[in-house]
Amino acid sequence: MxxxxxxxxxxxxxxxxxxxxxxxxxxxxxxxxxxxxxxxxxxxxxxxxxxxxxxxxxxxxxxxxxxxxxxxxxxxxxxxxxxxxxxxxxxxxxxxxxxxxxxxxxxxxxxxxxxxxxxxxxxxxxGRLGPEPLSDAFSAGWLTEQLARRRRAIKPLIMEQSFIAGIGNIYADEALHRAGLEPRRPANSLAPAEADALHGGIQAVLAEAIEHGGTSLDWVYPGGKMQMRLRVYGRTGRPCLACGSSIERIVLGQRSTHFCPCCQR
Ligand SMILES: [Zn+2]
CATH class of the missing domain: 3.20.190.10 (MutM-like, N-terminal)
Incomplete structure (x- = not known):
């Protein structure tokens, strides 16, 4: 998608x-x-x-x-x-x-x-959309404040278009790996430093993906190169590029979810 x-x-x-x-x-x-x-x-x-x-x-x-x-x-x-x-x-x-x-x-x-x-x-x-994640409206301070008010698991929350606009299954998994966060964590369990890391992870992975023309996993969207740089999405059972542990796959919010059980806490 x-x-x-x-x-x-x-x-x-x-x-x-x-x-x-x-x-x-x-x-x-x-x-x-x-x-x-x-x-x-x-x-x-x-x-x-x-x-x-x-x-x-x-x-x-x-x-x-x-x-x-x-x-x-x-x-x-x-x-x-x-x-x-x-x-x-x-x-x-x-x-x-x-x-x-x-x-x-x-x-x-x-x-x-x-x-x-x-x-x-x-x-x-x-008008129903949340802030653009690469705009000034999406600040670390804003995210920290919003997460503290919500109990929902962090991964489905950042995919809600009314919360933040534009993130889907691939970049949610990738942002959480970059931030070192387990996707099932309740949003309000994140410490301010973890919310900061999530903010940075979201912005970094989206900017990198735009730079590389997006992710091309099938005929739907050809021409991108970001699939070569994904760290967890679609890498079930393969070694984490950061620590070597096997990437795990679970189903969360009816979507397949990929994460490193060692790097993501
Ligand atoms: Zn790892």
């Missing part, structure tokens, strides 16, 4: 080609977007993309005229790419926007958990 670094990499890759382009046509054979397909077909053509950014795991495209925002959530298996209309037919491209440079913006999504939202006010969706 694409997380913050994969979405950020996608935005950086597409921004030079998409910003300034006007949408000329829409093809949709998928109905669970917002608003309805008929409304999207009438509202999108003629609008120009004037900005492209990321918030949490959402791609945010600012459109003019009339100040609409197109949000794209890639879900479990979504990919966003540009292509010539006659290039590589893709049976999973359920949503295709034609652009005034003759190319297409394709939203390809085999498992169909992805969503597109065309909104007058993006806060109706983005």
């Amino acid at each position: 694409p997380e913050l670094p994969e979405v950020e990499t996608t935005v950086r890759r597409l921004r030079p080609e998409i910003v300034g382009r006007t949408i000329t046509g829409v093809r949709l054979d998928w109905s669970r977007h917002t608003p309805t397909p008929a409304e999207l077909r009438s509202l999108l053509p003629g609008r120009t993309v004037v900005g492209m950014a990321r918030r949490g795991k959402y791609l945010v495209l600012d459109l003019e005229p009339a100040g609409r925002t197109l949000l794209i959530h890639l879900g479990m298996s979504g990919r966003l790419l540009t292509a010539a209309p006659d290039a590589d037919p893709d049976k999973y491209a359920h949503t295709v926007l034609s652009m005034d440079n003759g190319r297409q913006l394709r939203f390809s999504d085999a498992r169909k958990f992805g969503r597109l939202y065309l909104l007058a006010d993006p806060r109706t969706v983005l």
Whole structure:
């Protein structure tokens, strides 16, 4: 599933080609977007993309005229790419926007958990998100204070998008290993120095993953190099790169969770 670094990499890759382009046509054979397909077909053509950014795991495209925002959530298996209309037919491209440079913006999504939202006010969706983990709003002091108020296990808590935006299963496991924290620890059991370490671990692993183009574990998100640098995720039974102990796998909050029983206390 694409997380913050994969979405950020996608935005950086597409921004030079998409910003300034006007949408000329829409093809949709998928109905669970917002608003309805008929409304999207009438509202999108003629609008120009004037900005492209990321918030949490959402791609945010600012459109003019009339100040609409197109949000794209890639879900479990979504990919966003540009292509010539006659290039590589893709049976999973359920949503295709034609652009005034003759190319297409394709939203390809085999498992169909992805969503597109065309909104007058993006806060109706983005307003539910917690702070951006690489912004000033996410400070060590803020995190320490928030953790002290919550009893939930630390790993599922940092994956809650309303708590911190953008972290999923891979980077939660990796951040906790970097911080030396056992994923089942109740949030309010962390000492201030441990909360500091978690803050540092989250920021370090996300920055490293963006630098390396995100994690490519299957065909869903190609091109990243971060999978070569993961320390615990997907390494069950293999030696911890820090201490040599076997990496363990448990299920926590219905998600597979990888950690080093020696380094993470
Ligand atoms: Zn270890």
